[in-house]
Amino acid sequence: MTRTEPLVRIENATKVYESRGWRNARPAPVVNGVSLDIARREIVGLVGESGSGKSTLGRMVLRLETLTGGRLWFDGQEITNASRNEMRPLRKAMQVVFQDPYAALSPRMRVGDFVAEPLCVHSGRNRSEREERVAELFSTVGLDPALMRRFPHEFSGGQRQRICIARAIASDPSFIVADEPITALDVSIQAQIVNLFKELQQRMGLTYLFIAHDLSMVRYLCDRVAVMLRGRIVEIGPAASVFGNPLHPYTQALLSAAPVPDPDVERRRTRLIYDPERYPAGEALEERAPGHFLLV
């Protein structure tokens, strides 16, 4: 295994949902020929509007969704068509944190058991060892281990998200897909959770695919940013480069929509509107600056 080999490699991934019924509308691809390499210890941000296919791409990387086309590698191993049994040992190394912490916890399961579940699947620890590990995980994510025996409804949104994160890191993974993990939280809590992600990344050497709406959080957290529009990556590059010098009109519109915390600047700013009709759909990614690609 060479150092330069990416942890996750997506090549030309496509997802088409078959339309059902006799009317048979022409199925549109949700994810359309996306290629993306994610290096070890890298944090890649994935931004884009609702329905742009970013969550679907995240689920495809984890093989929670089958690929209609393209290929997929994880840790040097091709998993494009891996069966459930073939995936099982790999699931230890890849985890997910979802958007809605209220739907992500099973309401009839004690949160400690929920966090311990990956340990039941992936390691041969006995009950007391598992409990010890869960207590340790609770402390890691900033929760009191005494709360292990509670049910989910007793926790706030931020606490629930910490529980989900504890579960995600329980099996000591190398890769986590965070599917809008802060979107459903209060602004004050968002920063805490993002900092927790950052801290865990540094401590455990994690790799993230961080899907988000909030551009300032992505800028703060991510090494690289990919902008998705209608199933395609239209721009990808180092966070500083994409945010400092957005090339695609959609990226420019996206950035202009985010408010600036200075009233004078904010008032003088003009919002850009991206009209897809005015621009060509784009053929291939082209390098415009070092590591900064644009779909033209």
Add this chain to the structure above:
Amino acid sequence: MRVSSKFGSIAGIIGVSLIVLLIAVALFGPLLGLASPTANNLMARLAPPSFNTTKGLHLFGTDQLGRDVLSRTIHGARVTLTIGATAVLLGGAIGIVIGLVAGYYGRWVDAVLMRIVDVQLSIPLSLLALLVVGTIGPSLQNLIFVLALTSWVQYARVVRGQVLVVREREYIQSAHAIGLGDVRIIFQHILPNVLSAALVIATIELARVIILEAALSFLGLGVQPPSPSWGRMLAEGRSYMSSAPWIAIFPGAAIFITALSVNLTGDWLRDLLDPKVT
């Protein structure tokens, strides 16, 4: 919230105590030394309920053959509760598993199982019962089998609907993400979250099954005479309703109390299983 949960617990206590009482009566009632439930006494037929002992003590009166209604009601509890509970458990187990499988796997599995449900629902109940009992003969086991056969579809449909909702929740996705097997996902994550709906169905079904058993016994396909079941007693007492109402009233009241207590217990149990209320 406080008031309703307090009320819930009171109703629950009433329900549970009634059920315990009914089971106790079914188990130990026959030891009270009453007249045999099948002993005819034509001299004392159609005696009204009384403490008078000239014709023997008949607190609930006697029926058209002079059998003691109290004794028959107590013995009937055994028959009826056994049939009801077994049929509900059997039908529930079959229906819940089929609902879980249909809802979880979807696609053709779902289509096939739900068409079987439709077929089951389209066959008239009495016809099915006639057919089954006529073919394999009337007996306690066959009666339970027929009742379970009529009851599993209700569970299957409701549970399937719930599974369709729960299956899309993120905690199920996350169970897939850690590589849990189907069996564990179904029974550890989905089942607990659909069980309360099945429990509500079970309480309704128990009452329905008891009534249905009465109907089948009335047609001569259920419990065979002279063995007493509440449904049978109700059916027999029907023709004496104006002259000797006690023959039907006491088993009728027994059915009513059983159904009520089961429903109260069901409500209480559902709250008990909901972590948000306790």
